[in-house]
Amino acid sequence: MISIKRKISIIVVFAFLLILSAGCQQSDKDINALNDLEIIRAEVWKNQHPDIYASFMTNAEMEKTTYGGSVPVDYLEEFPNLKIFYDGYGFSKEYLRARGHIYALEDVINTSRPKGGASCLACKAADFNVQLTNEGEGLNKIPFVEFVEANPEMEGISCYDCHRNTPGEVKITRTHFTQGLTSVEEEKSGNLACAQCHVEYYLDPDTNKVILPWHKGIDTDDMIEYYDEINFRDYEHPTTGAQILKAQHPEFETFKGSIHDAQGLTCIDCHMPKIAGEKNLRSHQWTSPLKSKEGLTQSCIPCHGGEPEAIISKVEGVQESVYKKTNEVSDELLAYIHRLGKAVETGDVPDEIIEQLRDIHRNAQFKWDFVFVENSEGFHNSQKAHKDLDSARELITEGIAILEEYEK
Numbered sequence: 001m002i003s004i005k006r007k008i009s010i011i012v013v014f015a016f017l018l019i020l021s022a023g024c025q026q027s028d029k030d031i032n033a034l035n036d037l038e039i040i041r042a043e044v045w046k047n048q049h050p051d052i053y054a055s056f057m058t059n060a061e062m063e064k065t066t067y068g069g070s071v072p073v074d075y076l077e078e079f080p081n082l083k084i085f086y087d088g089y090g091f092s093k094e095y096l097r098a099r100g101h102i103y104a105l106e107d108v109i110n111t112s113r114p115k116g117g118a119s120c121l122a123c124k125a126a127d128f129n130v131q132l133t134n135e136g137e138g139l140n141k142i143p144f145v146e147f148v149e150a151n152p153e154m155e156g157i158s159c160y161d162c163h164r165n166t167p168g169e170v171k172i173t174r175t176h177f178t179q180g181l182t183s184v185e186e187e188k189s190g191n192l193a194c195a196q197c198h199v200e201y202y203l204d205p206d207t208n209k210v211i212l213p214w215h216k217g218i219d220t221d222d223m224i225e226y227y228d229e230i231n232f233r234d235y236e237h238p239t240t241g242a243q244i245l246k247a248q249h250p251e252f253e254t255f256k257g258s259i260h261d262a263q264g265l266t267c268i269d270c271h272m273p274k275i276a277g278e279k280n281l282r283s284h285q286w287t288s289p290l291k292s293k294e295g296l297t298q299s300c301i302p303c304h305g306g307e308p309e310a311i312i313s314k315v316e317g318v319q320e321s322v323y324k325k326t327n328e329v330s331d332e333l334l335a336y337i338h339r340l341g342k343a344v345e346t347g348d349v350p351d352e353i354i355e356q357l358r359d360i361h362r363n364a365q366f367k368w369d370f371v372f373v374e375n376s377e378g379f380h381n382s383q384k385a386h387k388d389l390d391s392a393r394e395l396i397t398e399g400i401a402i403l404e405e406y407e408k
Contacts (some may be wrong), residue, residue: 001360010280010297020300027231028388029200030393036164036165036171037130037134037168038130038165039127039130039132039155039160039165039187040159040160040165041096041128041155041158041159041160041368042056042155042158042159043160045167047337048167049167051227051281052167052281052284053067055275055284055330056102056159056284056285056287057102058101058160058186058285059101059102059122059284059285059286059287060100060102061100061104061285062099062100062179063291065290066316066319067288067290067316067323067377068288068319068376068377069097069288069291070098070100070287071095071097071099072096072099072213073096073097074095074096075095075096075097075213076092076094076095079330081322081330081331082095083332083407084239084334084337085330085333085334085337085365085369086237086246087237087238087239088244089236089244089373090113090114090247091111091113091247093112093114094111094112094113095336096111100208100286100287101156101157101286101335102156103155103156103292104123104124104156104157105124105125105154105155105156106156108120108121108124109148110353115143115144115145116143116144116203116208116346117140117141117142117143117144117203117208118139118140118141118142118143118144118146119139119140119141119203119208119209119210120144120145120281121147121148121154122174122176122197122210123155123157123174123197123269124156124157124195125154125155125157126153126154126155126157126158126160126291127154127155127247128147128150128151128154129173129175129180129300131151131177133175137207137209139394140203140207140208140209140210141207141208149333152348160173161173161193161308162193169190170190170192170193170391171259172193172196174194174210176201176209176210176211176212177192177195177196177197177199177212178213179211179212180199180211180212183212183214183216184214184218186256187265188266189253189266189306190265190268190269190291191266191267192253193253193267193288194251194252194267194268195252195267197249198249198250198251198252199248199249199250199251199252199253200212200213200223200247200248200249200250200253200373201213201214201248202227202232202234205232209284213226215229215254218253218256219253219384220253220366220367220370220388220391221391224245224362224363226247230265232245233245233362234246237337237361239325239337239338239340239341239344240337240340240344240357240360240361241342241344241354241358242329242340242359242362243358243360243362243366243368244361244362244366245362245365245366246369247366247369247370247372249357249373249374250370250373250374251267251374251375251376252373254370254376254380254381254385255267255380255381256381257381257384258380258381258383258384259381261381269281269299270289270300271287271288271289271299272286273285273289273295273298273299274298276294276298278313278332280375284292284399285297285299289358290312290315290316293308295314296311315379316380318379318401319376319377319378319379321378321380321382321386321401322377322378322382322386322389323377323378324392325386325389326368326371326372326378326389329368329389329392329393329396330368330372332393332396333364333365333368333392333396335400336360336361336364336399336400337361339400339403339407340361340399343406343407345402348406349403349406350364352407353386353402356402357399357402357403358396360396360398360399361399363395364391364392364393364394364396365393367388367389367392367395368388368389368392370387370388371385371388
């Protein structure tokens with residue numbers, strides 16, 4: 001007897017395959033006639049690159065690791081503090097752990113969070129980015145639902161997003177990343193495709209354009225300084241009145257400056273290992289190498305040696321330290337929000353001090369959130385993760401000390 005959940009999973013994958021097939025009207029003969037602003041669908045490459053295509057389709061699998069994975073998780077239930085942290089913003093309505101890349105478009109369309117402009121599709125569908133290039137930045141403000149309904153043939157993340165129509169070559173397809181690179185140096189091609197989307201970003205309040213806040217640097221202090229300078233906020237917290245910044249998924253900024261980055265490694269070395277027995281072919285299942293012994297054998301062991309179990313133990317030890325501190329600081333931040341909210345309600349603290357305390361809330365939560373939403377659970381750069389968590393804790397301690405002066 002197949003469970004309802006299992007039936008739904010089968011239907012979802014089958015529907016995705018139908019969309020691929022229906023949206024691909026090009027034949028193999030047509031491929032060479034298309035330019036880079038005409039999308040060749042993944043299905044069309046199937047006959048020319050069957051091994052890569054089969055690898056790509058494994059992104060439909062949902063698996064878990066001790067501290068991560070792609071199995072759906074309701075973060076609001078698992079981490080109830082988030083309901084207070086994100087109060088006043090869409091993530092307090094729904095916040096689910098991301099599944100594999102193959103589901104990215106489907107999941108953003110079906111989310112219960114309020115949907116804004118079409119620019120929310122910038123990292124979910126190549127179709128939006130091609131139209132953005134052709135039609136200009138006004139496309140960003142078209143209502144999300146209107147754009148989706150007008151483009152039923154859209155395909156989620158696939159070949160075009162990283163290669164355009166040239167297999168084997170990394171090509172940037174996001175204008176927001178091209179513009180972001182004017183502030184940050186990055187020459188490693190193995191990072192470029194992934195860094196187009198695995199970054200912190202914000203939407204311009206006027207144009208709804210996707211912008212990377214790298215103008216002063218890529219650390220949290222640099223971003224906070226930039227956001228303060230342009231007077232930006234994602235939302236106002238209804239309890240404290242703080243102007244909150246919601247971090248996204250800053251894998252690229254976190255990885256920069258890490259031990260592995262300093263050794264010259266890139267995203268693909270760990271997340272797209274070479275396929276055993278194949279020359280110059282890499283896995284196109286973008287996932288954690290911890291999910292399988294084969295992944296560890298191809299990604300980690302060539303450099304580190306040893307057995308898969310030992311590698312997993314070492315990685316999870318790093319993650320456990322960050323995970324534990326993340327939860328500790330989360331509880332401290334929650335207590336601070338409650339105390340600041342009470343001070344705002346009673347009116348016993350001078351307005352200028354309240355503004356100072358609100359800035360502490362803004363900055364501490366951004367630093368904490370920067371670590372929480374980063375998808376390696378701290379492994380990409382544990383030193384940077386601990387630094388941000390320690391900084392958030394110091395800010396909270398400072399804020400509580402100020403509040404205590406008025407609570408006596």
